Amino acid sequence: MNPDALIKEIAPVTDEVAGAMVKPQTRAELAVQIMTTSAGESARTAAPRSGTKLRRPGRLLLGVAAVGTMAAAAIVVTLVAGPGQKIGPVVIGPINAQAAALSFTRQDDYLVVKVKDPVADPARYRREFAERGLDIDLTLEPSSRQRAGSVLALGGDEAGSDVQMITAKGACGPLTCGVGIKIPFSFKGHLSVVFGRTALPGEHYNTADGDVPGEGVGLSDVRGRTVSDVLAEAGRRHITRIEYRYEHDGSDQPYPNGIPADKVERDWYVYDALAGSDGQVIIFVGPDRQG
Amino acid sequence: MPPPDIRPPDDPLAERRRRFEEIYAAGHDPVLGYALRRTANSHDAADVLAETFLTVWRRLDDVPPGEQTRPWLYGVARRVLANHHRGERRRLALGDRLRADLAEALQDVAPAEPHPVTEALNRVSEDDRELLTLTAWEGLDPGQIAVVLGCSRNAVRIRLHRARRRLAREMERHGGAFEMPAPRVAVVKGDNA
DSSP states (O other), X not given: OOHHHHHHHTOSOXXXXXXXXXXXXXXXXXXXXXXXXXXXXXXXXXXXXSOOXXXXXXXXXXXXXXXSOOOSSEEEEEEOOOTTOOOOSSOOOXXXXXXXXXXXXXXTTEEEEEESOTTSOHHHHHHHHHTTTOEEEEEEEEEOTTTXXXXXXXXXXXXXXXXXXXXXEXXXXXXXXXXXXEEETTOOSEEEEEEEEEOOTTOOOOOOTTOSTTGGGTOOSOTTOBHHHHHHHHHHTTOOOEEEEEOBTTBOTTOTTOBOGGGOOTTSEEEEEEEOGGGOEEEEEESXXXX | OOOOOOOOTTOHHHHHHHHHHHHXXXXXXXXXXXXXXXXXXXXXHHHHHHHHHHHHHHTGGGSOOGGGHHHHHHHHHHHHHHHHHTTOOEEEGGGHHHXXXXXXXXXXXXXOOOXXXXXXXXXXXXXXXXXXXXXXXXXXXXXXXXXHHTSOHHHHHHHHHHHHHHHHHHHHHHTSSOOOOHHHHHHHTTOOO
């Protein structure tokens, strides 16, 4: 047997098997998400770097090294616990209550910044960072409890690529997510960071794309229910901005970019619901009970 | 069956989207397969897929047509993966859902049994392994591998010939049961470099 055939035999997966690992709606959604990023921008490298301006949380690339060497001294920004919120993995010493919106404490080689008031005006955070010579825009967006305390989006100028994400497994359900950021003390650039905070009652989530299905809209357990049933529940929850994605036999044809609402039949089935940005909901539908 | 949605043909953004969708439809499984054959880490694989197609979207005009598209995609995926191996991981928010899907799917995949060919492949250099697997797993010819690696077709031929010889030597040394004389390998493949 020639070596190619031998090597071929030990291939861990075929393209076909790999493709089958991705759910049809995930496949369709990724394409849509990519096409909503700014087009025509020429990327010089395979991996687009920072320089991105913060637009909407979730539409932004986290252009940040999650691992790598760091200066010994750094600033750690994590979200403090609020009702039902998660804290970052950094153990924090006694709180220095010198600031109302943020607290800054020194721990070993780190300056630990905690958000004391998660619903403060972002200008207050900015001012308190500025008092320490830092150009950091920190905002908090309403999210599910699982996403609260995690980094939803991160952006900034070129120096932003020196910022590290502190990740914690399991903090966002099956996803690994950022629960804080580490910024070198030497950081002179501009940084924007968006943390999730637990949404107030009735408040729409504004989380990253790819949030836990249905979570963002309170439409959990939608799978297998009819369109009219799910719409009735959405109505009760005052969710009116709904987009549809079509699925039939594992394909999104003939509606690769979503199916218009007036083409969706009330007795069709719902396969999934996804939190869109701006309180919008994306519902995956099709005529068969099984997607 | 409802009629398909119709977009005006002269809209440049629509044209861009159409071309992207075409490349995505054809390239999704091959790029994901490429990644999953080289990493068992669902996060890395998801990022490779998302970053590769983000690059396609941003550099749509640079993507070569026809037969050259797939090797070009592998070239991008290869650089993303290399960055990951260097620890320069870049988390794309848009890969979240994909990561969840892959993590779930990979849970059910049994770890590969030790195999003499795998072991031999692990002992040759990374460059050799790349050439050998691009040939056997992605089914690329030397011209297409040249697109992936950004070098000449002749260089690929020569390096591939040597890589095969070194692999055969590794297998003979450790595998015993495999009879694969090095000179024949080159002749069989018509590689006279």
